[in-house]
Every structure is written in C-alpha cells, then in structure tokens.
Amino acid sequence: MMIQIAPSILAADFANLATDIQKVEKSGADLLHVDVMDGHFVPNISIGAPVVAAIQKVTKLPLDVHLMIANPGKFLDSFIQAGANIITVHAEADCHLHRLIQQIKSAGVRAGISLNPSTSLTVLEEVLPDIDMVLIMSVNPGFGGQSFIASSLNKITRLKNMIEERHLQVDIEVDGGINSQTAPQVIKAGANILVAGSAVYGAPDISRAIRELRGS
Numbered sequence: 001m002m003i004q005i006a007p008s009i010l011a012a013d014f015a016n017l018a019t020d021i022q023k024v025e026k027s028g029a030d031l032l033h034v035d036v037m038d039g040h041f042v043p044n045i046s047i048g049a050p051v052v053a054a055i056q057k058v059t060k061l062p063l064d065v066h067l068m069i070a071n072p073g074k075f076l077d078s079f080i081q082a083g084a085n086i087i088t089v090h091a092e093a094d095c096h097l098h099r100l101i102q103q104i105k106s107a108g109v110r111a112g113i114s115l116n117p118s119t120s121l122t123v124l125e126e127v128l129p130d131i132d133m134v135l136i137m138s139v140n141p142g143f144g145g146q147s148f149i150a151s152s153l154n155k156i157t158r159l160k161n162m163i164e165e166r167h168l169q170v171d172i173e174v175d176g177g178i179n180s181q182t183a184p185q186v187i188k189a190g191a192n193i194l195v196a197g198s199a200v201y202g203a204p205d206i207s208r209a210i211r212e213l214r215g216s
C-alpha cells in the first residue's frame, strides 16, 4: 500500500503559517494534518475553523483535520464549510459516532475515527464499514513532541487484521512520536498514513525527512 505523509502544522511557526505550509507542500507532503484542540477534551488549545478556512486558501494539499474537541457534532458544519477534506473525531468525545459519521460523509467529506492509547479497538466494531480512516494515537493527545508509545504497534497490527478479515478499505493513520526510527515500525505493523510534526518541521532538510519517513 502507498505510504502517505501528513505533516502536522502544530510544529509549524503559527506566525508564518502560509510559508511553513508551502514548505511541506514543496517537499512532497501528501496531506496537511491540522490539530484542533479545545482545552476540554485535551489539556491544550490550538486553532479553530477560521484558521482552517484561511489555510485552505494557501495550499492544494488535502486538509486532514484532527478534532480533539468535546461535542464535535456542534462544530462539524463549521469545519466542513472551512474546506476540510478529512474530518477525524475521537471515539471518546461522543456517544453518537454513527450520527457524526453520517453528518461528515453526507457533506462529501472523508470520515475518520481516532482512538486514544487507552481506548480499545472494540469501539470500532459497528462503525468500521462506514468510515474511511482510523487514526491510532501513539501518544496521549494534546501536545507535539512526545515519545511514541510502543504498544501502539500491536494495536495497529490488530486493526489491520480486523480490516482485512472484513475485506474493507479503511486507511490506518498513526499520530504521535513518528520519526525515522518509529516510521518503519508503524509501516510494518500496517499503517499507511503517517502524521509527523516535530520530525518534519524540526528537520534541517524537510524533503529528505519526508522521504525518510515514507521509506523511499
């Protein structure tokens, strides 16, 4: 399966966002990962829909919006209007996942479900055929620059098996602590979309960092 790299703008310079986005676009990124944090679901605040709308004007990269917010249903329309191409909600943030997925997909946007490190894959059981992507958090969400949690590898492998056994086409994205050491491990485990913040924006040569993460 083709490996896609999604740089996270959480590690970019927010005062020079357009320049930093164009840097990763020119360097071969496949998607742009946008971390939305509300200070409730996670202990940090980042950016909201107006920033997504502004970003959409300065890049052709598909916007992969990772909502780390409570009550995501209340805000889906604003992120859809802002031009998100993929919207991922956390399974822990709402007890009506099916409804959220329907709301996202009926707008023609790809739908993802994210799981915290402590959340079991079993919550996906009923919705797996309805979604386009599962985002496995390999750190506890809220901050960039954290260390990869090794047990995520086994979780990715079990998810990959679950998807294959059911003959489904669902992308597996992994987010948190991805660098040149952990990337080959998550790819081997079955992930096909790799989010990387610090490993991309902290690299002296961004094109090379992206190529290394992709393994090409």
Ligand SMILES: O=C(CO)[C@H](O)[C@H](O)COP(=O)(O)O
Pocket: 008, 010, 011, 033, 035, 066, 068, 139, 140, 141, 142, 143, 144, 145, 146, 175, 176, 177, 178, 195, 196, 197, 198, 199
């Ligand atoms: O969702 C996130 C944090 O909650 C970020 O996408 C993630 O942490 C990326 O940062 P890094 O690659 O530096 O770990």
Ligand SMILES: [Fe+2]
Pocket: 008, 033, 034, 035, 066, 175, 195
């Ligand atoms: Fe993220």
